[in-house]
Amino acid sequence: MDSTIAEKMETIGRRARKASQALMGLSEEEKNQALKAMADELDNQREKIRKANELDVKDGRENGLSSAMIDRLILNDERIDAMIQGLHDIAALPDPIGKDLRTWDKENGLKLHKRAVPIGVIGMIYESRPNVTADAAALCLKASNAIILRGGSEALRSNQAIAEALNKGAKKAGLPEHALQLVPVRDRKAVQELIRMDRYVDVIIPRGGQGLIRAVAENATVPVLKHYEGICHIYVDADADHEKAWRIVENAKCQRPGVCNAVETLLVNKAIAPEWLPEMAEQLLKQKVELRGDEASRDYIKDVKPATEEDWSTEYLDLILSVKIVDGIKEAVEHINHYGSGHSDAIVSENSEQQDYFSRMVDSAAVYVNASTRFTDGAEFGMGAEIGISTDRLHARGPVGLEELTTYKYVITGNGQIRE
Structure with a gap:
């Protein structure tokens, strides 16, 4: 592994873990205000995003990308509007964090709460679709997760422009620094490093062609939530x-x-x-x-x-x-x-x-x-957006929305009980 790439990814991972801990302390209102500020910045930087995308599309056509890949890559005003609306839709959804999934009492007076909590740090690897940058970031942040995004090289300029706008809005709203990070290099060695960063990353979500997903699933040491092909x-x-x-x-x-x-x-x-x-x-x-x-x-x-x-x-x-x-x-x-x-x-x-x-x-x-x-789409299912369509059975299945980006812990309250 190139030491420079490894060092960059180590830094990204360490920053994401720190940000994830800070995110747990944010209120629902603070997260919603951040999402709205991020939406405003996407609108403010629309022209910059569109110009970056035009360069990606031009290169994609010259490099022989398929018509399907080009269609996924294109960001027109309608799709930028959809990204903006997606952020507002996610802000309007109930916060899943801190919700009691189940509560029950024991005969000894202990009260048990099974409570929704963030997963922590999510690594997202995806191809072509730059709108995923906004959807994934918004969903993860609303569920109080830090996110590391690694888009395809064919959409690097578009993804950078979108991430820059999102981070600008997040900073204005006081979101923890490095809650959203985009891997800034095209080198595939960055992916190899990311999927083995189990010290910092809690789950990897690959979204793209079958070759990408199989490569990630076969080589990752971080748990993988797969989005396989749609036959x-x-x-x-x-x-x-x-x-x-x-x-x-x-x-x-x-x-x-x-x-x-x-x-x-x-x-x-x-x-x-x-x-x-x-x-x-x-x-x-x-x-x-x-x-x-x-x-x-x-x-x-x-x-x-x-x-x-x-x-x-x-x-x-x-x-x-x-x-x-x-x-x-x-x-x-x-x-x-x-x-x-x-x-x-x-x-x-x-x-x-x-x-x-x-x-x-x-x-x-x-x-x-x-x-x-x-x-079959997070927005169509009323989830605001989705980070992918899981064809796994664990830990999520179908559109992966806010609830699927949480795990849970048990909180037990008592009044001096001891086990005999």
């Missing part, structure tokens, strides 16, 4: 409302295909396929969607490529959709649980028994009944 499915049941199914599938695939909650595989009940599938395919083809179908589906739709075994387990992040005809709900559920990533999956059906079976049996973080998978 999302929609199953259209025999009892589906045709028009409802068209709208849901089109939205889940076409509205923003380069995100983790976009649908990648469409499963269609064989009873509805002859009538419904050709019309659905026609709509998708008009939207420039490339279809890849199994043998049965190719009997009903034109301009479709044969699907391979690899297609069923691929997160396209593009206008590509694999299509498979199934005998019924049991085959659909088996397919989802075998090939899916445990992210978000949906059933379209008017049959309550089928809805219930799908909801119980699909092993994913978010299961939808008659709604698009595109809703």
